[in-house]
Amino acid sequence: MSALTLAPPDVMIPVAARLATVDKETHDTFTLTLAANSREQELPAFAPGQFSMLYVFATGELPISISGDPAERGKLVYTVRSVGKVTHALVTSRPGESIGVRGPFGTAWPLKESYGRDVLIVAGGIGLAPLRPAILHVLRHRGDYGRLIVLYGARSPQDLLFRKQLSAWNYVPDTLIINTVDYGGLSWRGNVGVVTTLFRHVRLQPARTTAMVCGPEIMMRYVVRELLARGLSDEDIHLSMERNMKCAVGFCGHCQLGPYFVCKDGPIFTYGKLKRWMDRYEL
Amino acid sequence: MIKSKNLVETLKEHAFLAGFRPAHIDRLAAMAHEVHFERDQVIFREGDESSFFYLILSGKVALEVTALGKTLRVQTLREGEELGWSSAMETSSKHFQARALTVVRALAFDGARLREACEQECAFGYALMRRLLSVVASRLQAFRLQLLDMYSPEGPKTS
Known part of the structure; x- marks a missing residue:
């Protein structure tokens, strides 16, 4: 070593x-x-x-x-x-x-690399938490970026995180926040359906869009499909991975994913790096 | 109420019909009529005969299912989407209940006339069915993901 x-x-x-x-x-x-x-x-x-x-x-x-x-x-x-x-x-x-x-x-969301570009955030469940610093950064430096689009899915209306902030962000110019829940009761008048159904309501400019995605791996897999179908490149799709991190410095090997240690090579990876290793059995 | 010339333009701009041939748009325009639903109005109930197919122009519609005495919202539809694909099937009844969550403006098409038009001109029928198949496939995929309960504290259901 x-x-x-x-x-x-x-x-x-x-x-x-x-x-x-x-x-x-x-x-x-x-x-x-x-x-x-x-x-x-x-x-x-x-x-x-x-x-x-x-x-x-x-x-x-x-x-x-x-x-x-x-x-x-x-x-x-x-x-x-x-x-x-x-x-x-x-x-x-x-x-x-x-x-x-x-x-x-660990690694960070590619905020410097996204200057002048549209930023698309796709979050599922608790996955909004690691994305919130990126959203706050873009909002604080609003003029440095193009459109900010946040697509957020949760299990139910009671599970939506940062609800007040999400509502407030929608009033920022060039910012679009859309929430959805997998199951809604009769009192919920918002969107119902998995987060991938929200892609129908946004028009992306793939050549100038950077996507940052965090949520359960199965959700990210389907989100990636939607992004690729809309013309985003592998290198413009960034995913935050979760593994069993112990030492956090690439020493113990608990969080190995293919050739990477998620703790030090990640947790943020481009899809280009990950695509061979995502959803591989026992990885 | 949309005038017939504007009806063609409205249909051309509707996301469901993107790429539809002008002649097919004209054919649909001849069958379309504008409808409005009030907030909370039930548009159709589960099990109803599938009579109308709708293209939503504005507003939001919830698809609901009732099980064990509870009503659950399983999907919402908005402008640019379609509602009531089962009207394209002769023997089908509605699979969900549809309720307007806001004031809804839509174009309605009589299912029987729509099926007749598909029979008369196969190219039109094929173009329409391809779009409907795409809608059915994407909803099926979405429901599969919902069934996995991805955000459950225990993780996605695998058995």
Whole structure:
């Protein structure tokens, strides 16, 4: 193994940050804000799309994408769905408690490369969380980009994340936000249908569009089909992958996907890099 | 109410008919009449005889299914989409209930006349059926994905 792949030792040591707020987004999803523990401590900057390893002391550590505004320094924001022991411990932690943080790690959404281009965001479920920093960046630098289109699908109206923000973003010029849910009750008057059905309602300019996609892998597979059918190239489609990340620095190999380690070569990949490896059995 | 000349233009611009031959557009225009539905109006019910085929011009329609005493919205349709493809099948009845979620403006086509036109001119019938098949295929695909329940905390259903 080359020396370059060995992580410096401090990357493996969590830094204790203070849990500032815990906000309920949906019945099982919460947004956590971490702040510095002291005046001397400075929380690291991050690029949209990156993740941290969050450590609940005495419970365990897991990778969580950063969902906050990259321009807001001094805090780190994460949106976490409570689905297991560590995530449950995270979302039931109380403000003031310490959470261990390593990172940020991984590749970022191609925001510099997308200057002057239309940005198409396609998100499913909790997949909106890692895309929110990219959306916030584009909104903050609105003049640097073409149209911003966000297509977002969730399981039900109760599962839609950041609902107030989504509504507010729709009023920004050249910005189109369309939500849909897989199942709607009679009180829901919005769109019903999987996220791929929303493509019928947008007209893309494939040569000048960069797509950023995050959600369950099966959703991304069908979204990619729609994007390719509309003329986007493999290199203009960017996907955020999820694997069993442990060390987060390409050392342990738990998150290997074909020739890549998702933690350090990803989590954001172009479809061109991934297409041989997506949906391969036991990969 | 749309005048007959404008009706042709309206049909030409409708996404469902993109690439349709002008002569076929004229044929459809001769059969079309404009209809309006009020918010919450049931356009047709599951099991109804499939009498009309609609091209939605504005507004939003929900497809609903009732099971175990509950009504579930399974898809919404908007301008540029079609509603009531089963009217193209002689022996078919409506598979879902359709309800206007907003005020809806549409062009309606009598299913029997539409089928007759397809029989009379096979090229027209083939062009229309190709589009309908595409709609049916994409809805089938969408329903398959819905059945997987992709966003479930347990992950997609695989068995």
